Amino acid sequence: MGGAQGIDAALQAHDLDALVLPSDGATTTPAAIVGYPIATVPLGFFSDNVTIGRAGPETVYPAPGVPFGLSFLGTAFSEFDLIGFAYAYEQKTQTRLARKAFPAAIPTTQLSDILSGNDH
Secondary structure (H helix, E strand, O other): OOHHHOHHHHHHHOOOOOEEEEEOOOOHHHHHHHOOOEEEEEEEEOOOOOOOOEOOOOOEOOOOOOEEEEEEEOOOOOHHHHHHHHHHHHHHHOHHHOOOOOHHHOOOOOHHHHHHOOOO
């Protein structure tokens, strides 16, 4: 999957800095097997009427409102570039702000409150 006949070959053959893939759970497998970096950012959220699926005994996926991502996959030691690509994409799209977490999941105490001694 890596090296001269895998990820590196695809990057070199098409003169690419990274592969860009939707994050569906299986996207990280090739990178993990060969030890290559991958950075994932929010791409969107499943609609409220999506059919709930199962991704394991305790995991539902997809499910209404669950986020899905876009992954940037690179060759060995390309972390700096991947973080830059992911950051630029995220800043331009601001997808993470499109849907807020349910109220009970939003912290009422922020790190700045703790550091300043104003925690609730």
